[in-house]
Amino acid sequence: MTDPLTQRMVFLLSVWAAVILLSIALSPHFLQGSTLSYLLQYVPIIGVLGIAQTVVMLSGGPGIDLSVGAVMSLTGLAIAGLFAAGMPLVLACLAGLLLGAALGAINAVLICVLNVPSLMATLATMFTYGGLALALTGGSPIGGLPDWFAVLAQGRVLGIPNHLWLIFAPIAAALHVILSHTITGAHIYASGNDETAAYLSGVQVAALRFRLYVLSGCLSSVAAIMTLSWFQTARPDAGQGMELLSVTVAVLGGSHIFGGIGRISGTVVAVLIVTTLQAGLQLANISQAWQLGAMGVLLIGSVIADDMVRDRLRGRLAGLA
């Protein structure tokens, strides 16, 4: 219990429990099955974006990707558009993943090659990608996806939606293993903690971060595919607000905004907290306004809490030395 990261996990789980209790108190409908199914369908989408944000933040820089939502909108439209133009859906999805990677690579070139601060670079690409999504479609959604495609996000096994089994869980598990049990993971943490030290010990910091921004673009298009399967249409504003949500989730989950600290498990619990809160407030008929406000307080509060954890961690390391 003295380990600050364990304390953080206990803290997060208690927050989640508190949010669940609050939701039950606010609305008698919360415990019905439909809430749970909505939650489980929404979790993988925010989850994948939150994981993308976590990985980018972990590698330091400071790293942030504000374009995740815009990449999600744009790739979703591309997939639906390509399918409408006659391409088989599976190929269109692959093309969407490639497009996501390419958009991520543009971010990566700006940040890792040209040394533009990640915040500015992805703010500019968020504008550009999001604007393209609106401008190319004239603001109207693209629909007409086949019914069988809904199996991914609407079908379920043992009551749990397929995309949680097949996409979210494997991605979360794989990245968790990579971060905690491989050399690449150690390099990511090292770059985030002290990039000079990491570079001097032979870590190719810029190349590593480059790949993580590409990964973030890919994961955003994975989120787009899941959204497509859920709603059966590609909306040009599908990813709007997702950049803030993903940052909130990553930071609430314990990722430090300047890198080096964070875990996938924290992000996953944070996703559960945020989606439960949203669903709870929604069911209690509490207006959108309070939901936004709650998200803002959560974001700021979690950074303050996180700062305290980091201070204690520093203190402990100093104590060891």
Add this chain to the structure above:
Amino acid sequence: MVLFASQSEFFLTERNLVTILRNSVDLAVICAGMTIVIILGGIDVSVGGILAVSAVIIGRAYQAGLPDILVAPIGIATGAALGAFNGLLIARTRVPPIVATLGTMYIFIAFLFLFIGGTWISGLPNTLSFLVLGDVYGIPAGVFVIGAVYAVAWALLRRMPWGRRVIAVGSDEGAARLVGIPVNRTKIEAFAFLGLLAGIAAVLYVARLRNVEVNIGTNIALEAIAATILGGANIRGGVGSLAGALLGVLFIKVTQNGLVLSGVSSLWETVVIGGLLLVVLVLDAVEKRGAG
């Protein structure tokens, strides 16, 4: 400019240029404050929220029957208070400015919805609209408003000890602290100044359009940041130019206006601003590489 002039003969008419100027007033006023905050090494993505909340409070104050002489200061004070709240949060908690203002943006928008309840406030009095729409000796009044705001900002930044402190904090916060500069106070003051200008922008906005919409201020933070960076400010702090920011504002507004007149859908606006910002960032980076 030449491109747009060739696309539409209307572009270079006096009336259109005055329209561009009138549409630029809010953004220009906010950009003066954004420049100072960016020189300080900060950033504020919540200015749109501050503008919105101030505008709603102005609208409600008018509806309560208060006269201009009370309404305008209330709006400006609201902006300053919200800005000071941002500054306090950033100075006291060490939350990075981008994250703190993202959070307060949510909170301000929540306030906006609570006050406005999802409908427009419209039919507000036009007693102050001369500030934007009027003209003095044939010169549009907006020129004087922008001139006054930039003169004050310039004096604060370049002719007062306070400006030196802002530049010092933006260049090297640790060093500034060591030589005894009240870093936290300077931060709070800079963010409060930006908030105050957002309050003024809200007064001008209401004066110009005489209504308050639900989606007021959604793009203005990003436009302000883009204009400031276009104007030569360094996002890492320490460097920035008020005159440059003003040119950045004109550039953005002229581009938007030109696109509309050329018959391009307004949906392309965001793409163009984003693209411009990207070009500037890349040029800046390439230049630095050459220098290094």
